[in-house]
Amino acid sequence: MSELLAKFILWKQKPKIIVVTGNIGKTCTREAIFSVLKTKLRVKRNQDGKNERRDIIMNILGMENFGKNPFGAIFNFLKSNFSLKGYPEVFIFETGIRKPGDVNKFKFLKPEIVVVTALGEIPAYIEFFDGPKELASQNFKTLEKLPHFGYAVLNYDDETVREMGDIINAHTLRFGFQEGADFMVSDVSQNFSEDNLRSSGTTFKLNHDGHSVPVWLYQVYGKAQVYAALAAMVVGSIFKMNLIEISEALKNYKSPFGRMTLNEGIKSTWIINDYYEASPNSTLSALQTLKDFCCNQRKIAVLGDMIGIGKYTEQAHRIVGEACSKFLDMLFCIGPRAKFIADEAITRGLPSERVFEFESVEEAGKTVQKVIRKGDLILVKGSREMKMEKIVEEIGKIK
Numbered sequence: 001m002s003e004l005l006a007k008f009i010l011w012k013q014k015p016k017i018i019v020v021t022g023n024i025g026k027t028c029t030r031e032a033i034f035s036v037l038k039t040k041l042r043v044k045r046n047q048d049g050k051n052e053r054r055d056i057i058m059n060i061l062g063m064e065n066f067g068k069n070p071f072g073a074i075f076n077f078l079k080s081n082f083s084l085k086g087y088p089e090v091f092i093f094e095t096g097i098r099k100p101g102d103v104n105k106f107k108f109l110k111p112e113i114v115v116v117t118a119l120g121e122i123p124a125y126i127e128f129f130d131g132p133k134e135l136a137s138q139n140f141k142t143l144e145k146l147p148h149f150g151y152a153v154l155n156y157d158d159e160t161v162r163e164m165g166d167i168i169n170a171h172t173l174r175f176g177f178q179e180g181a182d183f184m185v186s187d188v189s190q191n192f193s194e195d196n197l198r199s200s201g202t203t204f205k206l207n208h209d210g211h212s213v214p215v216w217l218y219q220v221y222g223k224a225q226v227y228a229a230l231a232a233m234v235v236g237s238i239f240k241m242n243l244i245e246i247s248e249a250l251k252n253y254k255s256p257f258g259r260m261t262l263n264e265g266i267k268s269t270w271i272i273n274d275y276y277e278a279s280p281n282s283t284l285s286a287l288q289t290l291k292d293f294c295c296n297q298r299k300i301a302v303l304g305d306m307i308g309i310g311k312y313t314e315q316a317h318r319i320v321g322e323a324c325s326k327f328l329d330m331l332f333c334i335g336p337r338a339k340f341i342a343d344e345a346i347t348r349g350l351p352s353e354r355v356f357e358f359e360s361v362e363e364a365g366k367t368v369q370k371v372i373r374k375g376d377l378i379l380v381k382g383s384r385e386m387k388m389e390k391i392v393e394e395i396g397k398i399k
Contacts, residue, residue: 006060007108017109018092018235021142022117022161023124023135024282025224027256029117030094032225032232035253036246037090037239045092053105056093090239095142098125098308100134103141113238114142115153115231116161120281127310136160146170153234155227156181173238175230183208183234190221190292192262200262202226206233206243213243216251221272222260222289224282229253258389260286264397268374270297271396274381275388278306280316283381284323290379291327297375298329302368302391304361304382305335313337318344325350330371332356334364335386361387365394 010017020030030045037043046055095106119136129135143152148169155161156176165172175183188204201218204226217229229250236246255261258276265271274286283306290299301324309316317337321344324331331350333342339357346352358364368391372378378395382388 002054002057002061003108006057009060010110013087015088016090016113017111018090018113018115019106019109019111019142020092020094020115020117020231021097021139022115022119022155023097023139024118024120024279025228026094026096026117028225028228028259029115029231030092031256032228032250032253033092033115033235036232036236036241036249037092039245039249040239040241041089042086043090043092044088046094052094052096056095056106056109059091059093062087097135097138099128100138103138106142107145110145110147111142112147112150113153113235114146114150115235116143116155116164117227117231118155118158118281119160120158120279122280122309122312122316124277124279124282124306125308126312127308132160136164140164143168143170151238153231153238155231173234175227175234183230183237185226185230186212188223188226190289190294192221192293192295204229206230206247208233208237208243211243213247215247217253218251219262220253220255220260221262221293223285225255225260258392260289263392265372265376265378265395266369266397267372267376269372269376269378269395271392272377272379273392274379275392276384278304278381278383278386280306280309280312280319283320286379286381287320287323290377293377295377297377298373299327300330300332300368300372300376300378301328302332302364302378302380302388303334303338303341304386304388305337307337307383307385314340317341321345322348328354330354330356332358332364332368334358334361334382334388338382361390365391369395 020026034045046059123135150170152170152172154165154174156174157178174181177185184207186205190202192200201220204215206213233246261273263271263273317340321341325345325348342355342357380388380391
């Protein structure tokens with residue numbers, strides 16, 4: 001019943017719908033797009049939740065707070081849906097595909113813009129599919145529904161995503177680091193100052209159609225965040241915003257907590273807080289961010305299991321272990337799968353006395369708290385099931 005009502009509201013109000021899909025970086029991309037478009041339009045987006053489909057439907061109805069305040073939600077529904085003004089002009093919906101058939105949950109949406117972030121060589125949730133190609137085909141089904149006047153906004157650096165644009169009828173705009181992207185990034189730099197955190201962050205240049213625009217992402221770090229900003233710049237341009245306007249809007253973009261956010265830790269340490277989720281690609285990206293920080297501090301990684309990658313489990317964890325061996329001062333591994341990270345890091349040359357293994361986050365947290373010292377830069381990352389936020393709570397400055 002609620003879906004039918006949502007369909008009616010969409011037909012009546014006719015908002016533009018943007019769907020963000022893919023396997024990596026969806027939430028940050030959704031938030032970056034929201035930061036850009038809200039400067040010009042009435043925009044809503046779905047929030048993080050266990051039931052994305054229900055969350056999307058309740059957003060359309062204006063009743064997303066029904067569980068906390070049912071009477072207020074009903075009032076908001078009547079006010080927003082039966083008023084000539086105030087209903088969102090644009091919705092931004094993040095849709096997750098974790099199992100075969102999940103794409104059917106969102107069939108009632110008829111997006112005019114679909115953003116595909118990245119899939120990666122070993123995607124998250126791959127254990128529920130025959131392989132990366134089947135997972136890619138599920139994401140492609142979202143693009144198939146685009147009208148001919150719609151837009152596919154695709155990550156040019158991900159070969160599978162890039163090729164999707166060759167077999168759809170809608171307009172295609174590609175973003176990325178590689179030559180050939182319609183919106184190409186260059187001159188990326190991470191700036192970190194303990195004395196002036198507010199001016200720290202990531203800078204880059206956006207190159208499009210012969211023009212180059214500088215972009216500042218304040219207190220935002222990592223390649224994944226640059227991709228999110230790039231996607232937002234593409235979407236902003238579709239809505240006729242100029243690149244300077246978009247660049248200014250992105251100064252107010254803040255990454256959701258637990259997704260490559262920089263937090264102060266105890267003992268005058270710094271935490272790169274990326275606890276919320278982990279896939280092979282996102283973990284490698286986070287490690288690269290840690291490596292790229294220009295500082296003299298010790299660099300430490302606290303890594304939990306990457307769950308949901310099935311037959312690729314050992315291979316993926318060993319790839320991460322190899323990356324760890326090249327620059328880390330200390331490595332903490334939590335969970336039975338993360339043992340492969342530890343083993344590979346030691347095999348590749350990281351001294352065994354710098355590598356610690358634990359079965360639980362509680363045990364690991366107490367040890368990490370003891371051994372860290374002033375100035376350490378600590379990456380915390382793992383799959384959601386590992387509850388890596390407990391590590392952040394253990395070593396965070398604010399308890």
